Amino acid sequence: MLADEELMQLVYQSRADAFEVIYDRHADAAFSLALRMCSQRALAEDVVQEAFLSLWRSQAHYDRGRGSVRTWLLGIVHNRAIDSLRRRAVRDRGIVDDEGLEERIASPQRTDQEFARREEARQVRDALEQLPGEQSRVIELAYFGGLTHVQIASMLDQPVGTVKGRMRLGLSKMRITLVDPAEAR
Amino acid sequence: MSTDEVDIDTDGCGVDAAPYVLGALSEAEVAAFCMHLTTCAVCREEVAVMGAVVATLPAVAPQVSAPVDLKRRVMGTVQREASLHATPALGASATSAAHPRARAWLGWRPALAGASLVAAAAALVAIAIASGRSGSSVRTIRAEVLAPRASATVRVSDGHAVLNIAGMPQTTPDRVYEVWILRTRAPQPTDALFTVSRAGNATVGVPGALDGVKEILVTSEPRGGSPAPTRTPVIVAHVS
Numbered sequence: 001m002l003a004d005e006e007l008m009q010l011v012y013q014s015r016a017d018a019f020e021v022i023y024d025r026h027a028d029a030a031f032s033l034a035l036r037m038c039s040q041r042a043l044a045e046d047v048v049q050e051a052f053l054s055l056w057r058s059q060a061h062y063d064r065g066r067g068s069v070r071t072w073l074l075g076i077v078h079n080r081a082i083d084s085l086r087r088r089a090v091r092d093r094g095i096v097d098d099e100g101l102e103e104r105i106a107s108p109q110r111t112d113q114e115f116a117r118r119e120e121a122r123q124v125r126d127a128l129e130q131l132p133g134e135q136s137r138v139i140e141l142a143y144f145g146g147l148t149h150v151q152i153a154s155m156l157d158q159p160v161g162t163v164k165g166r167m168r169l170g171l172s173k174m175r176i177t178l179v180d181p182a183e184a185r
Numbered sequence: 186m187s188t189d190e191v192d193i194d195t196d197g198c199g200v201d202a203a204p205y206v207l208g209a210l211s212e213a214e215v216a217a218f219c220m221h222l223t224t225c226a227v228c229r230e231e232v233a234v235m236g237a238v239v240a241t242l243p244a245v246a247p248q249v250s251a252p253v254d255l256k257r258r259v260m261g262t263v264q265r266e267a268s269l270h271a272t273p274a275l276g277a278s279a280t281s282a283a284h285p286r287a288r289a290w291l292g293w294r295p296a297l298a299g300a301s302l303v304a305a306a307a308a309l310v311a312i313a314i315a316s317g318r319s320g321s322s323v324r325t326i327r328a329e330v331l332a333p334r335a336s337a338t339v340r341v342s343d344g345h346a347v348l349n350i351a352g353m354p355q356t357t358p359d360r361v362y363e364v365w366i367l368r369t370r371a372p373q374p375t376d377a378l379f380t381v382s383r384a385g386n387a388t389v390g391v392p393g394a395l396d397g398v399k400e401i402l403v404t405s406e407p408r409g410g411s412p413a414p415t416r417t418p419v420i421v422a423h424v425s
Contacts, residue, residue, distance in 0.1 A: 014266075014267050015267070016260070016267040019260075020260055020263075023259060024256075027255070028248060029243060029248070031250070032243070032246045032248045033243040033246045035249060037246075045252060048251065048259075049255060053262060053263070054374065056262075057266070057373045057374055057412070067240060074240075076376065078243070082208045083408060083409030083410070086408065087408055117244065120244050121244035124245055125244070128242075128245060139242075142208065143207050143208065143209075143239065144242075144246070146208065148204075148210065148211055149204040150211070161200075163204075164200050164201070167209070170203075171207075171238045174238050174241075175234065175235070175237070178238065
């Protein structure tokens with residue numbers, strides 16, 4: 001089984017079969033992120049389609065030095081979702097409730113990789129939940145809500161400096177929790 | 186405000202690293218911060234450290250399956266475009282074989298050729314070969330630029346290119362400049378979207394290697410970029 005990085009070499013050569021493997025491996029994660037951000041299925045589908053076609057058409061973007069193919073791809077999805085949200089000025093969307101997701105993966109194949117991803121997800125969720133509410137809120141509003149720090153400051157009626165400070169503190173604490181949970185306690 | 190909170194001096198160094206990695210800066214702020222990053226090792230380190238944390242955040246999103254129709258649409262486009270990359274049959278017309286985007290693009294060529302391209306007459310492809318490390322060279326290519334008083338050069342080194350722009354008009358708030366690469370037919374989009382400084386300057390890395398690239402192009406596009414050019418290029422650099 002070829003690794004993503006090896007598949008990307010084939011994608012550079014316009015190999016649709018290699019691209020399809022990349023798609024199959026990461027489409028669920030990409031769509032999950034897009035849906036979490038956009039809250040609208042049609043919008044999320046557009047974002048994921050744009051992101052994958054961007055990967056296909058620009059081909060030579062991927063730089064191993066900047067992380068895994070998955071991280072890189074999800075970064076593209078995130079940027080596209082932000083652009084889409086800001087372009088369409090969708091500001092009335094709510095947070096997606098877990099219960100509202102009809103297509104939630106019930107029991108995916110229990111591969112080692114899937115298990116590792118679920119464990120990572122649990123750790124990240126824990127790290128986010130351990131933050132003071134005002135810090136996790138600005139992180140979620142920025143990352144998943146696509147809001148700028150100025151918009152968040154206005155929404156929360158807080159100075160811009162406070163919002164930036166909460167972002168920085170929150171991410172720093174998450175890092176400590178993820179790297180050394182004992183130190184975080 | 187919680188007890189461990191601090192207000193950040195909004196003019197201090199490093200204050201924008203967190204909003205930057207979270208995607209919470211405006212386009213103008215991103216451009217300014219990226220410029221700052223080129224000279225500030227502290228902020229680069231901060232971006233690397235916080236960026237690694239942010240890269241884990243997608244895991245928090247509830248995991249759902251991508252719609253089957255979505256794959257059908259994406260792969261349909263990919264397979265069509267992959268077939269265009271196959272060697273055309275002998276005698277086939279390049280235009281007739283081209284993707285619809287390519288045909289639209291070809292239609293722009295006369296308009297571009299007829300435009301008063303600054304520097305076009307002076308230096309269609311002015312190439313300066315500078316001394317480089319053994320086995321490598323640095324080329325500086327002067328690009329054709331549509332805007333009066335603007336200029337652009339492409340610096341090619343080790344198979345990668347950096348676009349240096351000066352005197353370009355500001356984009357309106359709802360638009361950005363987008364970099365494209367042209368190999369054989371239709372221009373391919375890149376993720377290089379940018380705005381220019383107040384003075385109209387920008388330095389933009391062209392993503393990816395230049396293997397087979399004939400031209401580097403810049404167009405004005407709606408914010409977020411476009412999958413295909415919607416306007417006539419404002420910059421054209423002939424790379425090969």
